[in-house]
Amino acid sequence: MLELKNKRVLVVGLGKSGLAAAQFLKERGARVTVSDARPATLIAELPSLLEQGFSVEAGSHGLLTFRRQDLIVVSPGVPSSTPELVQVRALGMRIIGELELGAQYLQGEIIAITGSNGKTTTTSLVGEILKAAGRPTLVGGNIGRPVTAMVAESVALSNNPSGAEAPVLSAPQDGRAEARPLQSGTVWSVLEVSSFQLETIETFKPRIALVLNITPDHLDRHGSFEAYATAKARITENQTADDFLVLNGENKAAQMVAAKTKAQIYWFSARRPIKQGVFVHGESILFVAKEGAIAEPVMPVSEVPLAGAHNVENVLAAVCAARLAGVSSEVIRGAVKSFKAVEHRLEFVREVRGVKYYNDSKATNVDATEKAIAAFAGGVHVILGGKDKDSDYATLAPLLRERVKTVITIGSAAEKIERQLAGVVKIENAETLQRAVAKAEELAVAGDTVLLAPACASFDQFENYEHRGRVFKELVQAL
Known part of the structure; x- marks a missing residue:
């Protein structure tokens, strides 16, 4: 965990996550400067920031401002190719993103979900399933609340535990998965994470990571599909054998992430049976807890309330994450049936x-x-x-x-x-x-x-x- 008291910290970019990071840092005693390339007249929060004692740089980024810091926190919307960032990175200065900053302080366990498409629907659905199971659950990241804005509530929930035991699958020495309970009332933070956020992680380590799919996107920023896919794959970079990685068995780029992880791999597929994970067989969604185990029915495909074959895949991924987090198939079925389409998604x-x-x-x-x-x-x-x-x-x-x-x-x-x-x-x-x-x-x-x-x-x-x-x-x- 970062020591922030009296540290000189620069927040670059004053979007939602940048503002949340600035407030978070200030509350922990950091000496915060904020820098945004937009003119001051376009920053609605400027008067409030000045009133609270923040140093503000607007209209351009100053190299000297960047070089005078102990730490730089970058908002997802700021490209890593920004000239000032390139120069201070070459000098060895520490640069992290808001995701990395907030995740170091989150209490409990993290389920992180990335992909070119389906992130928001799947993240929202996983959150609803965990809440239906009575688990203390927060949802945010690239949707809703920035991670730094979730920290205080995660601490409060952790200090006042409630809810049932949360059994999750674990990996004993023989490599077979079995149930292992977490502390009662464990807080779950379900995070949608983008390639922009994953570019600037250092220690970020979700207990359960999902890669829904990787298809061409944001090539104007990443420069190539290979660079974009590499950024997505960083979601599993710090995972260990005690963690889980859920991958789309029908997406080639997502499949390639399997070679980059130490985590236990689970698959989902709407087209064919798989040995470990979630798949569609006939008219049913089935879950296999470990290779060689009997597939357990979760729910009929006909009960998925969302339109489109892609949403069946999103449900499969959410089912897999929820079962790995110890939620029963009965609870999952009820939560999926009552789930409403997320705004702006079909x-x-x-x-x-x-x-x-x-x-x-x-x-x-x-x-x-x-x-x-x-x-x-x-x-x-x-x-x-x-x-x-x-x-x-x-x-x-x-x-x-x-x-x-x-x-x-x-x-x-x-x-x-x-x-x-x-x-x-x-x-x-x-x-x-x-x-x-x-x-x-x-x-x-x-x-x-x-x-x-x-x-x-x-x-x-x-x-x-x-x-x-x-x-x-x-x-x-x-x-």
């Missing part, structure tokens, strides 16, 4: 004159958009576009030909999308989301589906994907 908005509108604003990469379109049999009018992430939209062509009537483009990536998909399907350029919804209403007939699944980041026209999704829903409600 979220049904409204039916207007026989046309159904769905909001999947969280589909910020091509693979996520492909999964969203695949959830519908046909008659789809899909809204694509936003800020390009160096993506290849041509990979969507076969599915577009099969199920999509119209592609409606918006944002700065529109020209690239139109060029790569020329001749594949009818394309309409709407420029803005407002015009796209109007165009979709004009084109769609009863029985069709209008789907917002942009395959792009939102930052060219919106604050984030949540803002984009809310605007879409407001436009649909106004039809």
Whole structure:
């Protein structure tokens, strides 16, 4: 655990996690400076920060400011290639992220979930299952609360334990898994973690780590798919033989993470039986606690309340994590059946004159958009576009030909999308989301589906994907 009292600490980036980290550091006696490249006029929290005694640098990053610190804490949105970070890293200065900082202080056990798609749904579902089992549970990380903002509650829950024994699987010397109880009332922190956060870990070690899938994303920041996949794989970097790694048995890049871990490996698959983990057989979801054990039924696939084959995979991963954490199949089944779709993830908005509108604003990469379109049999009018992430939209062509009537483009990536998909399907350029919804209403007939699944980041026209999704829903409600 870091000693922070009287240390000079610089927080770079004043998004949600940066602000949380700054407050966390100050509460522990650090001498905190915050630095954000945005002009001061765009930092709404600036007056409050100054009033609380923070040193603030805005409009640019100063190299001298960086060099005068004992520790630098970087927000996920700040690229590691930022020139000042590159220079002080070369000088041997310690640079960590908000995830690493907060995780060192969290009490209890961590379940960490990463992947190109499905992170938020799976993280939320695991949290709901653990809560249904009566376990003291916190959910956050890349969604909801920053990790540093979870620490105080984890300490409070740990000091006032409640809940049942939490048996988890353990690895004796013979390598076979068996049940081992944790201390009664153990606090579980369920964290969604991104490649940006994993870039800056040092000691971060989840008891249970999940890699849902790895497909091309954020190539504009990581530079290559290989670098992106390497960042994802760091989730298991510090795990030991007493920990667990849950991997997608049908995703090649996720499978390759198996070679990089010391943890016990569990798999999930919706396509075939597996020796250790969770899979679909016929109409049932089954769990195998260890190789050679009898598969136990968890629930029928028909009881999964979420649309799309990709959400079946998300449920399988959540089931595996929950069983490893000692939750009974009965509790898991009840929690999954009552789970509601997360906002902006293939979220049904409204039916207007026989046309159904769905909001999947969280589909910020091509693979996520492909999964969203695949959830519908046909008659789809899909809204694509936003800020390009160096993506290849041509990979969507076969599915577009099969199920999509119209592609409606918006944002700065529109020209690239139109060029790569020329001749594949009818394309309409709407420029803005407002015009796209109007165009979709004009084109769609009863029985069709209008789907917002942009395959792009939102930052060219919106604050984030949540803002984009809310605007879409407001436009649909106004039809």
